[in-house]
Amino acid sequence: MTTLDESATPPVSESSVRRAVMASTMGNAVEWFDYGVFTSGAITGTVGKVFFPGESNAVLKSLALVAIGFIVRPFGGAFFGPLGDKIGRKPVLALTILLMSTCTFLVGVLPTYAAIGIAAPIILLCLRLIQGFSTGGEYGGAATFIAEYAPTKKRGFYGSFLEMGTLTGYILGNALVLIVSLSLGTKHFDTWGWRIPFLLALPLGIVGLYLRSKLDDPPAFRKLQEKGEEPEKIPLKETLAGYWPMILNLIGIVILLNVADYMLLTTMPSYFTEHLDIGANTATMIIIGVEALQMCVLVPLGALSDRIGRKPLLMTAAIGFLVVSYPAVRLMQSGNLVALFIGFLAVAMLLALILAVIGSTFPAMFPTRVRYGSFAIGYNVSTAIFGGTVGVVVEALINKTGDKNWPAYYLMIAAAIAIIPIMRIPETAGVSIEKIDAEEEREPAGAR
Numbered sequence: 001m002t003t004l005d006e007s008a009t010p011p012v013s014e015s016s017v018r019r020a021v022m023a024s025t026m027g028n029a030v031e032w033f034d035y036g037v038f039t040s041g042a043i044t045g046t047v048g049k050v051f052f053p054g055e056s057n058a059v060l061k062s063l064a065l066v067a068i069g070f071i072v073r074p075f076g077g078a079f080f081g082p083l084g085d086k087i088g089r090k091p092v093l094a095l096t097i098l099l100m101s102t103c104t105f106l107v108g109v110l111p112t113y114a115a116i117g118i119a120a121p122i123i124l125l126c127l128r129l130i131q132g133f134s135t136g137g138e139y140g141g142a143a144t145f146i147a148e149y150a151p152t153k154k155r156g157f158y159g160s161f162l163e164m165g166t167l168t169g170y171i172l173g174n175a176l177v178l179i180v181s182l183s184l185g186t187k188h189f190d191t192w193g194w195r196i197p198f199l200l201a202l203p204l205g206i207v208g209l210y211l212r213s214k215l216d217d218p219p220a221f222r223k224l225q226e227k228g229e230e231p232e233k234i235p236l237k238e239t240l241a242g243y244w245p246m247i248l249n250l251i252g253i254v255i256l257l258n259v260a261d262y263m264l265l266t267t268m269p270s271y272f273t274e275h276l277d278i279g280a281n282t283a284t285m286i287i288i289g290v291e292a293l294q295m296c297v298l299v300p301l302g303a304l305s306d307r308i309g310r311k312p313l314l315m316t317a318a319i320g321f322l323v324v325s326y327p328a329v330r331l332m333q334s335g336n337l338v339a340l341f342i343g344f345l346a347v348a349m350l351l352a353l354i355l356a357v358i359g360s361t362f363p364a365m366f367p368t369r370v371r372y373g374s375f376a377i378g379y380n381v382s383t384a385i386f387g388g389t390v391g392v393v394v395e396a397l398i399n400k401t402g403d404k405n406w407p408a409y410y411l412m413i414a415a416a417i418a419i420i421p422i423m424r425i426p427e428t429a430g431v432s433i434e435k436i437d438a439e440e441e442r443e444p445a446g447a448r
Contacts, residue, residue: 012149012219020149021161023215024142026208027097028162029169031135033204034104035266036173037197038065040284046194050112051120068125069132070388073380076136081376082236084141085369088217088225089148092372093141094209099134101205103127108198140362140376147363148218148371152432153306159359160302166355167291167298170265173197178284220368220433239373246365250378252421256318257358258387259414260351263407265291267391268344274395275404276333276340286337290345294352301356309429310357314422317353321415324350329408347411364428367437386414 038047047065084092106127113120143162150158176197184193216222240247265287272283305313324346331343366374390410397406428436 012151016215017149017151017158019211020215020218021146021158023208023211024093024145025161025165025168026204026211027093027100027138027142028165029172030097030101030104030201030204030208031138032166032169032265033173033197033201034100034131034169036170037104037177037201038173040174040177040197040269046190049190050194051110051124053113064392065124065128067388067392069128069135070384072129072133073136073384073388074377076133077140077376077380078136078236078373080134080137081140081373082239082370084137084144084372084376085239089141089145089221089372090212090215090217092137093145094212096134096138096141097205097208097212100131100138101201101208103131103134104198104201105205108195108201136380137376140379141372143359144363144372144375145218146359148220148368148433150360152430154303155360155364156305156310156357156429157299157303159361159363160298160356162359163298163355164295167295171288171291171295174284174288176200178281178288182281220437224368236373239370239377243366243370243374246425247374247378249421249425250362250365250375251382253314253362253418253425254379254382255386256321256414256418257354258383259390259410260321260347260354262387262390263394263411264344264348264351267394267407270391270395271407272332272340275398276335278337278340282337286341286344290341290348293345294348294355297349297352298356301353302360305357305360305429307429309427310361311422311425311427313353313357314361315419317350318415318418318422320350320353321347321411325408325411325415326405329405333404361425361428364431364433364436365425368433369437 051065080092080096107124110123110127111120142165143159146159146162147155177194180193180196181189217225269283269287272278272286273280278286301313328343328346331346332340334340334343362375362379363371394406394410397410398404
C-alpha cells in the first residue's frame with residue numbers, strides 16, 4: 001500500500017464539508033426518528049396492542065420489538081461496511097437510508113392484528129429485521145464520511161454534528177407522537193393516529209437521499225481509487241484478521257455508549273411510566289427537554305475535543321457514570337419531578353461527553369482501506385449485544401429482583417468495562433487521516 005501524504009489529498013471546500021456533514025447527519029436523524037416513534041409507542045404500549053393479540057405486557061412487547069432489529073445489525077455491519085470500503089461510501093449510504101425510511105413508512109401502512117391476524121406481527125418483524133440490517137451499515141458509514149471530509153483541526157467539531165442528527169431525529173419522533181396523541185385523543189390515536197409519524201419517515205429519507213446523491217466520496221477514499229489501492233475483493237477477512245485488537249477496543253467503548261444511549265433514550269421513558277408512576281406525556285416532555293439541552297452542548301464539546309483531545313472527555317464520562325449513576329437514579333425515584341429532571345439531566349450530560357466525540361474518535365482508529373468495515377463491525381456487534389437489549393434486560397431484572405436501581409447498576413458496569421479500552425486507544429485529535437494511513441502501513445494494527 002502506498003503511503004498517502006497530506007499534500008496529495010485533494011483540497012475540500014468548506015461548503016463541501018458542510019454538505020457532507022448535513023447529508024450524513026440526515027441519515028442518522030432518519031434512523032433515530034424511527035426509534036423515537038417506536039419508543040413513544042412503547043411508553044403507551046400502543047405498538048404492542050396494535051400488532052399483537054391481547055393487551056397484557058404491551059410495553060414489554062413494544063420494547064422487544066425495538067430490540068429485535070438489533071439481532072441482524074452485526075450482519076448488516078459485516079455486509080455494508082466492507083462493501084463501503086470496496087465500492088465507496090456514497091452508494092452504500094444511499095442504499096441504507098432508502099431501506100431505513102421505506103421500512104418505517106411501511107410500518108405506517110401495515111394492517112393491524114385485528115385486520116389480518118398473525119400475519120401482522122410476522123410482517124412487522126420482517127420489516128424490523130430489514131431495517132436493523134440496513135441500520136448496521138448506516139452509522140459507521142455516516143461517521144466515516146464526515147471524518148474523511150472534515151479538516152484535521154476541526155474533525156471533532158464537525159463529527160459532533162452526527163449526534164445532533166441522532167437527537168434531532170429522536171426528538172422529532174417523540175414530539176410528533178406526543179402532538180398527534182394530544183390532538184386526537186387516546187381513542188383515535190390507538191385506532192389510526194399512531195400511523196402518522198411512521199408515514200413521515202419516507203419524505204425524510206428522500207431528502208436525505210437527495211443530499212447524499214449530490215456528494216462525491218471523501219477525498220481519502222478517492223485517492224485510494226485513483227492509485228488503484230481499493231481492495232479487489234470485499235475486505236471482510238482483512239478487516240477481521242488485521243484489525244481485531246482495535247475493533248475490540250471499539251467494542252469496549254461502545255458498550256458504555258450504547259448502554260447509556262439506549263438506557264436514556266429507549267428505556268427510561270418506560271421506566272418512568274411503569275416504575276415511577278409518571279404519566280406518558282410528562283415522561284415524553286422530560287425526555288425531549290433533556291435531549292434539547294444535550295444538543296446545546298454537543299458542538300461546543302466537539303470543538304473542545306479538537307483542543308484538548310478526545311480521550312479526556314471519554315474518560316471523564318466513564319468515571320462520571322461510575323460515580324454519578326446511582327445517586328442520579330435515586331434522585332429520579334424521589335417522587336419529585338424537579339429532582340427527577342435533575343437526576344436524568346446529570347447522566348444525560350455525561351452521555352453528551354461521549355456523543356460529542358465518537359464521530360471523530362472511532363473512524364480515526366482505522367486506516368482508510370478498512371475504516372468503514374472495521375467501524376461498522378465493531379460498533380454493531382456491541383450495539384446488538386449491549387444496546388438494543390438494554391430495555392428488555394433492565395425491565396426483566398427489575399421485575400425479577402424488585403430492585404428499581406438496575407438502570408444505575410447497568411450503567412456502572414458498562415462504565416467500568418469502558419475505562420480499559422479508553423486508556424488503550426491512541427489519541428487522534430490533530431492527527432490527519434493521511435498520517436493515520438501512513439502509521440498503519442508501517443505497523444498494522446494486528447501487529448501491535
